[in-house]
Amino acid sequence: MGDPAGIGPEIVAKAMADPSIQDRARIFVIGDRGRLELAMDVVGSALKVNSIGQPSQARFEAGTIDCLDVPSVRPDLPWGELSAEAGHAAYLFLEKAVELSTNKEIDAICTAPLNKAALHAGGHKFPGHTELLAQLTGTDEVSMMLTAPKMRVIHVTTHLGLLDAVARIDGPLVYRTIKRGYDLLIRSGITNPQIAVCAINPHAGENGLFGNGEEAIKIEPGIKQAQAEGIDAFGPLPADTVFFRAGRGDFDLVVAMYHDQGHGPVKVLGLENGVNITVGLPVVRTSVDHGTAFDIAGENIADHKSLLEALRQAIDLAPPRPEGK
Structure with a gap:
């Protein structure tokens, strides 16, 4: 979900409603369920949230967003404001994703944006997702790849x-x-x-x-x-x-x-079609190529095209799973 005070929850809510993505892979959200529901209200989503504790509980049903709930922010956390609380939450979401990938429960990670200053304020001194993922996966060296049309x-x-x-x-x-x-x-x-x-x-x-x-x-x-x-x-x-x-x-x-x-x-x-890929990790990781956009967070303005493209590329790069697995 990325930083829960930024546009991440909104673009996640919008992207998860796109049937062209849901038809290609089994996708669920890792984040704070309450924040996701607030974002769904912001964007006017008619979908329902199915809260899960592990990937095996996901339903992947039409009209539903499966969310592996990592409760981490208070319900009244303001949109668009830098906070240590939100920065720490973004870290917790990524930490959970790495745990699941290490256990082979997921095949790819697609990240919404985090805010570096908020991440630092939350006690995690990393320049961004790329370096944090390298640390969490025990990878000595990775490369950042950006793609555009x-x-x-x-x-x-x-x-x-x-x-x-x-x-x-x-x-x-x-x-x-x-x-x-x-x-x-x-x-x-x-x-x-x-x-x-x-x-x-x-x-x-x-x-x-x-x-x-x-x-x-x-x-x-x-x-x-x-x-x-x-x-x-x-x-x-x-x-x-x-x-x-x-x-x-x-x-x-x-x-x-x-x-x-x-x-x-x-x-x-074009930022709307840009994708960030971390190359060299033991798991596929893609991301949007834009920031948290605090100035428009919570206003249903944020464009989710970059996240859709990041999801598509994560699907294309992920190894296929055996039937029924």
């Missing part, structure tokens, strides 16, 4: 200041990021993915004219290692043109070096 972008670094990001980048990390993206595309049915790798400096350094040789020192070794394994990785390429080329279909994936280099182009293409 006609473009996929995976990041070598994410929530770091620019100087810290450049210092963090090196050949092995570039290689591991390329490999994680490649493996995900192969699993999703793309044969022989074409992968473009961004440079750090303008014009890819212009043969040493710009920067301090970062392309040759930090990026090229990782590309060469991927190429040696038969991966079609190209670069380092100037970031001011590579996203245009990806948009017209030249590449299946772009490897961005830092947060804004990758996030900007994807978000220009």
